[in-house]
Amino acid sequence: MKPISIDLELPINSYSIHIDQSWEGLNKAIKPFIGHKAMVVTDENVDELFSRDIDFILKSIGSQVTLAVVKPGEDSKSLKTAESLYTQALKNGLDRSSAIIALGGGVVGDLAGFIAATYMRGINYVQIPTTLLAQVDSSVGGKVAVNHPLAKNIIGSFYQPKSVYINIDTLKSLPDRQFSTGMAELIKYGFIWDSEFLIWLQKNIDRIMERQEEALAYAIGCCCRTKAHIVSQDEREKGLRTILNFGHTIGHGLESLTNYKLYTHGEAVALGMVYESSIAYQMGLVDRSMLDLLIWFLEKANLPTEIHGVDTESLMRAMAHDKKNKDDSIVFVLPVGTGKVDVFNNLDIKLVHEVFKESPKNYSIDN
Numbered sequence: 001m002k003p004i005s006i007d008l009e010l011p012i013n014s015y016s017i018h019i020d021q022s023w024e025g026l027n028k029a030i031k032p033f034i035g036h037k038a039m040v041v042t043d044e045n046v047d048e049l050f051s052r053d054i055d056f057i058l059k060s061i062g063s064q065v066t067l068a069v070v071k072p073g074e075d076s077k078s079l080k081t082a083e084s085l086y087t088q089a090l091k092n093g094l095d096r097s098s099a100i101i102a103l104g105g106g107v108v109g110d111l112a113g114f115i116a117a118t119y120m121r122g123i124n125y126v127q128i129p130t131t132l133l134a135q136v137d138s139s140v141g142g143k144v145a146v147n148h149p150l151a152k153n154i155i156g157s158f159y160q161p162k163s164v165y166i167n168i169d170t171l172k173s174l175p176d177r178q179f180s181t182g183m184a185e186l187i188k189y190g191f192i193w194d195s196e197f198l199i200w201l202q203k204n205i206d207r208i209m210e211r212q213e214e215a216l217a218y219a220i221g222c223c224c225r226t227k228a229h230i231v232s233q234d235e236r237e238k239g240l241r242t243i244l245n246f247g248h249t250i251g252h253g254l255e256s257l258t259n260y261k262l263y264t265h266g267e268a269v270a271l272g273m274v275y276e277s278s279i280a281y282q283m284g285l286v287d288r289s290m291l292d293l294l295i296w297f298l299e300k301a302n303l304p305t306e307i308h309g310v311d312t313e314s315l316m317r318a319m320a321h322d323k324k325n326k327d328d329s330i331v332f333v334l335p336v337g338t339g340k341v342d343v344f345n346n347l348d349i350k351l352v353h354e355v356f357k358e359s360p361k362n363y364s365i366d367n
């Protein structure tokens with residue numbers, strides 16, 4: 001494949017997203033932003049797979065490298081882990097001209113970005129995402145955070161990386177379930193913004209699921225381009241950026257209700273997209289073919305499309321705690337066509353209750 005480069009334009013702190021199928025272009029993509037000292041933040045799984053490659057490249061840049069390895073999993077996105085990383089940074093003499101390198105999935109990306117945003121009031125960082133979810137979503141856009149025991153992603157900032165380097169070859173080792181979780185966000189971009197991409201994806205989803213590089217590079221490029229465009233219009237989620245939350249009102253509610261144990265983020269978002277589209281269908285905003293197409297994509301990606309055994313009252317309460325909510329009303333992003341969504345603040349709560357009574361698959365065309 002030919003390397004792809006996408007610019008994310010901002011009033012200050014514009015940066016580029018590089019997509020390639022090797023580490024060949026990494027040196028050039030990050031060298032200007034790495035000082036004489038850098039700390040690579042990664043998790044144990046990713047460390048084993050890729051740290052050696054990265055270390056080698058950083059040394060060739062002339063940077064003194066410290067490796068900080070955290071436990072894999074959401075629990076590492078905590079103030080406690082953050083504190084141990086500050087300690088490591090201090091002990092290794094990282095100063096304001098040093099850099100942080102986030103190597104891994106969204107957990108490591110959010111955590112390392114948070115460290116970079118706060119250490120000495122902010123130092124450079126670059127993202128090297130290695131999960132599909134991180135490559136199409138979390139590494140781009142500058143949302144950095146750690147969790148509080150009472151709420152996810154609640155301590156954070158908007159802090160943009162200096163560069164994003166995506167090596168799609170890293171996806172080869174990604175477990176199937178993690179690959180599918182990234183597919184939920186990838187499919188989301190088609191439904192919120194890019195109907196042309198959806199048409200392409202309909203023809204190519206099998207190639208994507210087989211992880212064929214050309215197809216993956218094209219799809220990841222489309223997603224990053226869309227995200228870059230949206231973030232450049234609305235960096236701090238005051239308006240347009242909210243549409244990236246399609247599927248997330250119900251998705252976050254489901255994740256929180258099940259203590260982040262039952263579903264991966266993408267699985268919860270997949271279910272959220274189905275049930276939020278079902279609300280839109282009940283409101284007459286979309287026809288059944290939109291819902292059918294969404295379910296078709298999600299099933300192709302081995303994602304769940306039906307919620308079983310969830311208490312609707314508790315789910316509604318969990319959704320009411322979402323941090324996108326304003327003035328006590330639950331914010332929903334609903335489809336208003338295929339490839340187009342809108343933000344709704346005051347939905348009829350009865351209608352939301354209703355959609356959980358029956359599987360949306362029961363009123364799809366095929367049934």
Ligand SMILES: NC(=O)c1ccc[n+]([C@@H]2O[C@H](COP(=O)([O-])OP(=O)(O)OC[C@H]3O[C@@H](n4cnc5c(N)ncnc54)[C@H](O)[C@@H]3O)[C@@H](O)[C@H]2O)c1
Nearest residue numbers: 045072073105106107108130131133134138143170173174
């Ligand atoms: N900042 C944002 O805009 C944003 C957006 C979406 C999600 N997120 C956050 O992202 C996090 C989820 O990220 P995730 O889904 O990438 O999970 P993750 O970072 O936990 O990675 C999933 C698993 O895959 C492993 N892994 C990573 N790369 C691998 C590879 N190439 N081969 C084999 N195994 C590999 C990891 O060790 C981990 O066990 C959540 O905390 C979520 O809040 C942030």
Ligand SMILES: [Zn+2]
Nearest residue numbers: 185248265269
């Ligand atoms: Zn998401």
